[in-house]
Amino acid sequence: QDLEEAFQRYDKDGSGELSKTEAYALFSERGLNPRSRHDQEDIAKLLTEVDSDNSGSIDFEEFQDLVQRLSEKKRLVQHLSESRLGKKIGFSDLQMASLREAFFVLDLDGDDQLSMVECKKLFANRLQSQFRTNDLNLLFHSFDADESRTLDFPEFLRFFAHLSARLDRISSNDMFGN
Numbered sequence: 001q002d003l004e005e006a007f008q009r010y011d012k013d014g015s016g017e018l019s020k021t022e023a024y025a026l027f028s029e030r031g032l033n034p035r036s037r038h039d040q041e042d043i044a045k046l047l048t049e050v051d052s053d054n055s056g057s058i059d060f061e062e063f064q065d066l067v068q069r070l071s072e073k074k075r076l077v078q079h080l081s082e083s084r085l086g087k088k089i090g091f092s093d094l095q096m097a098s099l100r101e102a103f104f105v106l107d108l109d110g111d112d113q114l115s116m117v118e119c120k121k122l123f124a125n126r127l128q129s130q131f132r133t134n135d136l137n138l139l140f141h142s143f144d145a146d147e148s149r150t151l152d153f154p155e156f157l158r159f160f161a162h163l164s165a166r167l168d169r170i171s172s173n174d175m176f177g178n
Contacts, residue, residue: 020047022058
């Protein structure tokens with residue numbers, strides 16, 4: 001989205017600057033609603049930091065800085081959430097780093113989502129010989145929680161954990177002649 005258009009959308013009074021109230025709408029839209037006094041203090045501190053001319057409002061240049069900082073903050077929050085999920089599933093930090101790298105390598109269009117076509121690269125070798133294509137399609141769609149026809153990173157983690165467990169069972173059965 002064009003930042004100038006976004007700025008104008010938040011600038012409800014058309015003053016060319018965002019009041020703190022107008023700027024708070026950006027936080028809400030980005031899913032960064034303050035849930036505690038500490039969160040409110042962090043937002044106030046951030047607004048003060050980006051208000052480089054100390055005018056008490058945010059001009060377009062300051063808005064660009066604010067959007068960048070919010071994007072970084074959101075990525076950090078998302079990364080921490082994904083790391084907690086990975087630990088809950090049973091992945092080590094090293095495995096999480098490898099999975100994150102694999103996800104971004106597979107994400108050919110860079111949209112932070114994996115389509116079935118992009119995931120097929122993962123299946124190209126060992127997995128394809130262990131699973132029928134229809135089984136993989138069904139499995140893929142069963143982990144697509146939001147029914148977007150793609151997997152975001154948390155969905156990919158669950159999907160990969162399930163695939164790994166199935167492959168372990170297959171390998172164990174092969175080893176014991178079952």
